[in-house]
Amino acid sequence: MSGLRNSALKFAEGNNAKFLGELEEFLTIPSISTDPEHKADLEQAAKWVATQLDRLGLDRVHVFPTGGHPVVYGEIKSPDQGALTVLVYGHYDVQPAEPLELWKTDAFEANIRGENLFARGASDMKGQVMASIKALESVLSAGKPPINLKFLIEGEEEIGSPNLAEFIRNNKQLLRADFALNPDTGMIGVDHPTITYALRGLAYFEVRVDGPDHDLHSGIYGGVVHNPAQALCELIAGMHDEQGRVTLPGFYDSVRTIDPDERSQLGRLPMGEDFYLAQTGTSALWGEKDFSPVERTGARPTLEVNGMYSGFIGEGSKTVLPAWAMAKISTRLVPDQDPDEVHQQLVQYFSEHTPDTVRYTVKKMVGSPASISDRKSVGVQAMQDAMERVWNKKPLFRREGGSVPVVVLFKDILDIDSVNCGFSLPDDNAHSPNEKLHLPTWKRGIDTLIHFIYNLENGSKV
């Protein structure tokens, strides 16, 4: 079938400008799932994706309503009765664009500077969704597909996919597949195609400390009241020890250790201290001293303050002693930590460390466990070969620090593994101002996915 493969690759080459134009259109929709005010934009983005699938001639294209933002579905069958079925995952929602003043150009107006396309969602992950769709379009331009493909594109990834589990449970037959393809995990560098075999989990909380029953004048009452902002700082400061370890009771009890083999393999990744210094722009690295940066971000659990607020933060100098203080705190989890147990550990920490001068509240926002998968599966092998053909080198295998809850859901509910890859780069500013997509890499990504589809022809059905 190398004729079809070459024809598909040629189509992709010849139609790159058209593909790019369609991506640019997709990026203008501000599909910010964290903000209820953007509900209509989420619906528009879902319809836009459905129209894309429809135009390719996919079957059963449908926008499924959920308790939150809708799920887009579409499928295509290979004439080959024994063909493998791949469930292609993606999300059409994006992170908020704030702080807006730091964007060089409008976050929702795609802007090309040099080799990069700038827009919120360009990298995470509208660009990746479009790479999958455009790879299939190229394959279909050449002829019948060698495998069955099912697309599931959701709209709640950036808020922890709260309604996806129910959707998958309710549509187990529809979604039945041999494995999933998840192009949301990216590459280590522009010359390093990457397959991610493990992902960290997430448990996200909002904590609040209340003191006086109203804001006080800091002159009249300063000295007799435990300032809630100070109390929250004391509690947050106590969540790490001097070695950078998280102090929540039992936090490390179920953490799987890194064995010497894995440690030596992770050590071969081209991501030392200099890499992380360059990517973050921080003055010095921080964290658990007994672990390398790659291990700390991939194979070790962490706790972060994602946001913090108390009192008067405007211009000037209001002399208030605030009534309360709030922080958004999240933990990144590794096998075999459980998000609910971490929730209990956080509550226990607050219960043990909060003085009687203030009161605390811990609210669980989202949670999903970490995952780790088989590096010898047919899907991973097909992806490894596809990457090798495009980049002329073997891909790297790594553990990823971010969380992809859907990988866990697919494993738990559909009992399938995911091939985690993607064509985003570490300096793409995902979740930050000036998010961008490296266009030459995106183009290689489309070619890779075309090879991946053909590589799976006559694959062993699981």
Added chain:
Amino acid sequence: MSGLRNSALKFAEGNNAKFLGELEEFLTIPSISTDPEHKADLEQAAKWVATQLDRLGLDRVHVFPTGGHPVVYGEIKSPDQGALTVLVYGHYDVQPAEPLELWKTDAFEANIRGENLFARGASDMKGQVMASIKALESVLSAGKPPINLKFLIEGEEEIGSPNLAEFIRNNKQLLRADFALNPDTGMIGVDHPTITYALRGLAYFEVRVDGPDHDLHSGIYGGVVHNPAQALCELIAGMHDEQGRVTLPGFYDSVRTIDPDERSQLGRLPMGEDFYLAQTGTSALWGEKDFSPVERTGARPTLEVNGMYSGFIGEGSKTVLPAWAMAKISTRLVPDQDPDEVHQQLVQYFSEHTPDTVRYTVKKMVGSPASISDRKSVGVQAMQDAMERVWNKKPLFRREGGSVPVVVLFKDILDIDSVNCGFSLPDDNAHSPNEKLHLPTWKRGIDTLIHFIYNLENGSKV
């Protein structure tokens, strides 16, 4: 002159509704000095006060422009050549009204419920300014004034009076007086007329901690970067020791000790733990264990977090590792601390405690030293007698935790002491939502100021 005194008191009694109506009008002007957007409202409030003084027939009524918001001036001379001159201080600016959603009625629409008038500035201190003006109006209704009075009503008290020193320096002759009357320090309780003989100073700062050079994905980079919000919390947590003492290097070095006499006198104030628990609504008091609540809020220096911000604080769960974190931090000072020295101490604290994983900035916003004054002066004696006549009890003498920089300026530039009093109450919600003025106390305040003016007749010129 008891005929005139009684006639003035009768006028005040008969015109209370009119006085109240004028106060309500004054309160509708949102003269928020911290917010540059309200510049025109500040000018309107200044003109409104000038019109009030003008209508009483005062001389040299003028709205003086300054580098910031204007100063209102007006004066009246007694026919008595040997009459004392009193400089009456006030401010027409108010604190921001945020958080607006906690107000039961509009912050800038006076609303009477029971014995209280609710509005931003009702207590701090438009109500107090109006009590002074209306006391003089009552005196003038009865005849010529027994003393010379000069009014100085500024518009920048709530932002630390940044332009007042220059105005006073440039107008030393105009403002020349035997002493000042400052009705901005309030009462301990509705049955406790109060004279404040000491005030705490203020040094206000904005501190910022920077880490990575842009917001990061907390999954990808969590574990190798010192989270700036966490680092700021660690720094803030370290600013107090376990005994509630401030840890800035040298912070207590120049703090004047409380002698046994003063300690026993402060011990007679009806403000024990229960008082502070009731006023603040906090679950348990906090602070230096070797000092009483009254001592901790009046005679001891403190450090407060007035506001704090980092990262994502909106709805939902953005997984950002923020690039920076900010806090507004202020210290309340007692004799003989120096605000500039405290600034140096804070900078030294940050320099000694900030790890090399983050960078810090300390910005000084405003600063003024504490003050302490003579309890046997002619002005204090006249106020003591006036309060005794209205309340039938001797006033209490106390130290105040808040800062009144103008008292320091009057002492430093004009070499005059201030009689610090006022008719606000501890539960007036100054600087908080639902600020209010207790109207029966306000009425007693006007009577007290009428007595005060007549008590100074034939007073010994300093």
